Structures are given as structure tokens and as C-alpha cells.
Amino acid sequence: MQWGLTLAVIVCGALTIRPMGVSGQGLLVAALFVLNCAALLARGLPPGRIPPPAVLLWLSLGVLAAAALIGASRSGTGYLFAFFLSGHIGYRLPPRQAVTLALICGLLCGGVLYFQIGPGHHLLPWAVGLTAGVPVVIGMLNRAQHQAVNAALSAAESAERAARAEAQAAVLTERGRIARDVHDVLAHTLAGINMQLELADALLDTGDLEKVRAANDKAHSLVKESLKQAQWTVHALREDSLPLVETLTAMLESSGHRDTLTVSGTPEEVPARATQNLLRIAQESLTNAARHAPGGAVRVELAFAASSTVLTIRNRPATRTVNPGVGSGMGLIGMRERVALLGGTLTAGPVTEGPDEGGWQVEAVIPR
Numbered sequence: 159m160q161w162g163l164t165l166a167v168i169v170c171g172a173l174t175i176r177p178m179g180v181s182g183q184g185l186l187v188a189a190l191f192v193l194n195c196a197a198l199l200a201r202g203l204p205p206g207r208i209p210p211p212a213v214l215l216w217l218s219l220g221v222l223a224a225a226a227l228i229g230a231s232r233s234g235t236g237y238l239f240a241f242f243l244s245g246h247i248g249y250r251l252p253p254r255q256a257v258t259l260a261l262i263c264g265l266l267c268g269g270v271l272y273f274q275i276g277p278g279h280h281l282l283p284w285a286v287g288l289t290a291g292v293p294v295v296i297g298m299l300n301r302a303q304h305q306a307v308n309a310a311l312s313a314a315e316s317a318e319r320a321a322r323a324e325a326q327a328a329v330l331t332e333r334g335r336i337a338r339d340v341h342d343v344l345a346h347t348l349a350g351i352n353m354q355l356e357l358a359d360a361l362l363d364t365g366d367l368e369k370v371r372a373a374n375d376k377a378h379s380l381v382k383e384s385l386k387q388a389q390w391t392v393h394a395l396r397e398d399s400l401p402l403v404e405t406l407t408a409m410l411e412s413s414g415h416r417d418t419l420t421v422s423g424t425p426e427e428v429p430a431r432a433t434q435n436l437l438r439i440a441q442e443s444l445t446n447a448a449r450h451a452p453g454g455a456v457r458v459e460l461a462f463a464a465s466s467t468v469l470t471i472r473n474r475p476a477t478r479t480v481n482p483g484v485g486s487g488m489g490l491i492g493m494r495e496r497v498a499l500l501g502g503t504l505t506a507g508p509v510t511e512g513p514d515e516g517g518w519q520v521e522a523v524i525p526r
Contacts, residue, residue, distance in 0.1 A: 161202060167238045168195050175227070175234030183277075187230050193223040194239040201246045217247050217259060225266035228287065229276035237282065240267050240290040248297020249304075256294055264291030334495065347384035349449065351377050379412075402433045406440055406460065413444050415456045423462030432524050435496040436469050439504075442489045443471035443520045453477030454517060466502070467524045472509060475516040493520070500524050 175191055177184040197220030208216070224240035244263050248256045267287035270276065358373035403425055410418055428436070440458065447456050454474040461468040490506055497504040502524040509517045 163242070164198050164201060167198060167235075167242055170235045170238065171195075175231050175236050177232060183230070187227070190223055190227040190230055191236075194220070194227055194236070194243075197223060198239060198242060198246075201242075205250065213250050214255065214259075217243065217250065221247075221259060221263040221266065224263070224290075225270055228267055228278070228282075229270040232277040233281060234278075237267065237286065237290065240287075241293050244291050245293035245297040248294035248299075249301045250297075253298060256298060260291035260294035262291075264288045331499075347380055350380045350445070351384075353449075354380065402428050402436060403460065405433075405437055406458070409437065409440060409444070410456075410458060413448070415444070415458075418456050418458050420457070420459045421462075422459065426462055428467055428524075432467065432500055435500060436467070436522065436524065438496060439469060439493050439520065439522050440471060442493055443473075446489060447471070447473035447518070451476040451517065452479070457514075465526055467526070468521065469524075470519065470521045472514050472519040473517045474514050493522070497522050497524065 171191060171194070172178075175187060178188045178191065179185060180188070197216065200216060200220075220243045221240070224236070224243055227236040227239060240263055244260050247259050247263070250256075251259065264287065267290040268284050269287070271282055271287040272284035274280075354373045354377035358370050358377070361370045361373060403419075403421060407419055410416065444456065447454065451473050454476050456471065456473045459468075459470040459472075461470075493506070494504050502522060504520070504522045506520045507518070509515055509519050
């Protein structure tokens with residue numbers, strides 16, 4: 159549309175502005191007409207391609223050329239160049255500069271007609287020249303609208319980038335969660351099975367088949383336990399809710415620690431996410447106790463307070479030879495990550511006093 163209006167003004171000027179020739183007054187009018195055409199055609203250049211000082215110089219020279227064309231021509235539509243250029247001033251320049259230059263444009267064009275400069279002063283009233291700067295308002299409105307559209311597009315792009323970043327963060331969080339669950343299921347159980355198989359291999363040399371059979375049975379029980387843990391993992395990934403007390407009791411019984419759970423407070427329903435993480439913390443702690451303190455007694459306490467749920471796992475020192483094997487080193491890190499995601503706190507460290515001195519304690523506090 160802009161190019162169409164620009165070409166229409168140029169064509170009208172070429173057909174109506176007189177005199178226009180190759181000598182004398184006609185040559186002057188022709189030269190001014192070319193300058194006005196160049197100033198008007200420059201409107202199509204992208205705003206960011208021309209430095210601000212060059213824009214101000216170009217529009218200022220365009221205003222002078224438009225006023226001079228009104229004065230030099232005897233007839234025609236030369237005044238249209240001033241009107242369209244004034245509107246573009248409002249679009250290209252900041253408000254203060256635009257108003258100032260448009261006012262100068264109106265005063266120059268009005269002055270040319272008022273003081274009867276040139277042969278065509280009698281065709282237009284001088285007030286028409288004064289109004290040459292009025293279109294600057296339209297240009298300023300177009301500029302404001304264009305800036306608003308750009309701001310909206312920029313905001314939309316920023317929102318889209320933020321949404322993509324949030325989605326990526328959610329994916330990474332979910333990957334971390336799945337990695338912790340896979341670690342809990344595979345690393346712990348496979349480590350226990352490996353220990354039992356190594357024990358059975360060592361016992362083969364002694365010829366003690368009863369102990370070999372016992373180690374083999376223990377490995378089989380660990381395989382069954384790993385299947386049960388895999389089911390827990392599937393529940394966790396599907397956000398299914400497990401009963402905390404009952405599941406924790408079953409976990410302790412399957413690990414050989416019967417009657418070691420103490421529940422205080424009024425048992426209440428715990429959110430599925432908190433339940434799954436508390437069960438994983440208990441599983442991690444029991445596995446570590448079996449690996450680093452074999453034969454040591456284990457006590458588990460689950461406290462339901464008004465503002466939090468507290469899980470405490472404490473084991474006594476080992477009573478049998480410790481054969482820790484190779485661990486992943488990610489157990490305690492995983493526990494801390496689980497509790498942090500729930501806004502809670504986790505403390506882990508050796509027991510320094512009391513009947514369990516020399517053992518290890520893990521305590522997870524999950525806020526309600």
C-alpha cells in the first residue's frame with residue numbers, strides 16, 4: 159500500500175507539475191521534482207538500515223525540497239510531496255524531533271505561499287501550506303502501533319522460549335527421577351545378588367553345600383525382591399499411590415527385618431509423590447545397612463507430625479565381616495535429591511552415642 163501511494167503521488171506530480179523542462183525554470187522544477195521523488199521513495203527503506211543522523215538529514219533536505227518545489231512550480235500537485243513526507247517524519251523520528259521538523263515543514267510551505275514566492279502562489283491559500291505538517295500525527299500513530307506489534311511479538315517469542323525452557327527442565331527432572339528409580343531397582347538388588355553369588359562361589363571350594371544352598375536361596379529371594387521393586391518403580395512412574403505404612407512393613411519383612419517398624423502419631427494419607435520417595439529412601443538405607451553393616455540390627459521409625467512426616471532408619475554396627483563390593487556412589491545423592499524436590503531435609507551420618515553408637519542413621523523430614 160505504501161509503495162502504491164508513493165507511486166501515485168509521483169505519477170500525479172509528473173502529469174500536473176509545470177513548468178518542467180530541460181532549461182530555465184523548467185529545469186529547476188524538474189530537478190526539485192527528482193529530489194522530492196528520491197526523498198519520498200526512500201520511505202520504503204527498512205527502519206534499521208539507515209542511521210538516525212542520516213534519517214534526520216534526509217528528511218530535513220526532503221522538507222526543503224518540498225517547500226522549494228511549491229515555490230518554483232507554477233501549477234500542479236507538488237504540495238502532496240510535503241504532506242506525505244511530513245507523515246513519514248512522524249513514523250521515522252522520535253516524537254520531539256518529528257514534531258519540530260513537521261512544524262518547520264508547515265512554516266516553510268506556508269511561508270512560500272504567504273509571501274508569494276514563486277509563480278504559483280495564487281493557486282493555493284497560504285493556510286494549506288501551514289497544514290503540510292499535520293500528517294505527522296498519522297505517522298506518529300503508525301509508529302506507535304508498529305512498536306506495539308513488535309513488542310507483542312517479542313513478548314510472544316519470549317514466552318515461547320520460556321515455555322520451551324520449562325518443558326526442557328521438566329523433561330530433565332523426569333529423567334533424573336527415572337534415573338534414581340532405575341538406580342534403586344537395579345544397583346541395589348544386583349549388588350546383593352552379586353554378593354550372594356560370590357559367597358556361593360567361595361563356599362564351593364569348602365564343600366559346604368548347605369551354605370552354598372543358603373547363599374543360592376538368598377540370591378533367589380533377592381531376584382524375587384527385585385521383581386517386587388520393579389513393580390514399585392512402575393507404580394512410581396505412573397503416579398499410583400501406595401499405602402505408606404503397609405508397603406514399608408512389607409519391605410522390611412522381605413529384607414529380613416521383622417518387627418523393626420515403629421509408627422508414632424496418627425497415620426494419615428501421604429501424597430503419592432512423597433510416599434514413593436520415602437519408600438525409595440527406606441530401600442536405599444536398608445540396602446546400605448545390609449552392605450556396610452551386615453548382621454547389625456535395624457530400627458525404622460515413621461512419625462506423623464502436624465506439619466511433616468519423618469522417616470528415620472538407624473542401624474547398629476556390623477556383626478559379620480563387611481564385604482561392601484562396588485557401589486554406584488549415587489545412593490546418598492539420590493536421597494538428598496528426592497527430599498529436596500519435596501521441599502524437605504535429609505540428614506545422614508554416624509551415630510555417636512546411645513546403644514546404636516558406631517552405627518549409621520538416615521532421617522528424612524517431608525513437610526505436609
